[in-house]
Amino acid sequence: METNTQSEHVHLLIIGSGPAGYTAAIYAARANLKPVLYQGIQPGGQLTITTEVENYPGYPEGIRGPEMMVDFEKQATRMGADIRFGMATKVDTSKRPFTVIVDEEKTITADALIIATGASAKWLNLPSEQRLNGSGVSACAVCDGFFFRGKEVAIVGAGDTAAEEALYLSKLCSNVHMIVRKHEMRASKVMQDRVLKTTNIMVYWNSETDEVLGENKVEAVRIVNNQTNVKTEIPVSAFFVAIGHQPNSGIFAGQLDMDEQGYIKTTPGTSKTNVEGVFACGDVQDKIYRQAVTAAGSGCMAALDAERFLSAQEHS
Structure with a gap:
């Protein structure tokens, strides 16, 4: 050296x-x-x-x-x-x-x-995720959730961090769309229970992120059900990644x-x-x-x- x-x-x-x-x-x-x-x-x-x-x-x-x-x-x-x-x-x-x-x-x-x-933090490595990073895509709900107060947002992840961030966002945002890859979460039982009892958190099981949509800002997220291959577009203003480290x-x-x-x-x-x-x-x-x-x-x-x-x- x-x-x-x-x-x-x-x-x-x-x-x-x-x-x-x-x-x-x-x-x-x-x-x-x-x-x-x-x-x-x-x-x-x-x-x-x-x-x-x-x-x-x-x-x-x-x-x-x-x-x-x-x-x-x-x-x-x-x-x-x-x-x-x-x-x-x-x-x-x-x-x-x-x-x-x-x-x-x-x-x-x-x-x-x-x-x-x-x-x-880990990322999904989608081109759209990187392109819109800082324009509605974030790996830190606590840092950036405030900017989307009263709006619809999505979060991807299934562990304690994802559950914690979804709950945090639920207090700020009108609805939180939580994308979970499997039929269950990895999060602790207490955190799962809190998420499932929160009325404005919608959980999408067996689903993966196909693309984040929008030109200069996040406008929607397209998800795909990995059992049926059915794709769904969810209008959101922000997309939070919480898939580990x-x-x-x-x-x-x-x-x-x-x-x-x-x-x-x-x-x-x-x-x-x-x-x-x-x-x-x-x-x-x-x-x-x-x-x-x-x-x-x-x-x-x-x-x-x-x-x-x-x-x-x-x-x-």
Whole structure:
């Protein structure tokens, strides 16, 4: 990897700033590891596009996702973590100290590395979806639902996120048309029950999106029943995609062990990757739970694992 005129060496580098990254920073700073954290392209991670968080312990009245992430950042800063805006664009974990290029211009070397880069929304990869992205097509109902208050909208997905976003939209929009590929949802029972009891959410079972219609803005969505092949056009003003996420692990490809979906593999019960001194936490390595509280817990694990690793290096 090319060296750079702008270079700096740090003891512990944390890449990513959701619950996992910030918790790792809190623990590492308290252990006097002087962590430097780069926030990445979405400071605060996915919780910054979440409205109410009701299931994180310690917030009896619930809290808005962005406010919660501000609290995390403030706490990490107060503990002494060096929080910076910037995105890791290249990484070399082949030898220690590890080398990370930030924003394609600054070189950071680090004795230990914690990866907390999270995951990003998946798309259907329809040409019309990409063409109308930002003109009625969105992967974040919480961000953009407000713009379609009182209008008809569609949402595609069958998991907890899709159910949660459909319920959110139902409070803003006249009708929500929910497109579900199979005859059942993957969402938890409580979320399914809420959706099915909401009178202005219409669920289309065994259906897939054929095309989003409209020239300069969304005007309708055409769906196809995958049992009868019958196509139906539904007039809508917005189309929301909530079909899951993919881990933000691309820059580590070929360097760290990953599963077929790109989630970084860690030794069970730890945050350790296949490279000694590199640790992974949060949604970039967790495809099962993917909750704020489990991400925070794994961030704690990563900081403790890094602390033990660095201590062993100093005493070896």
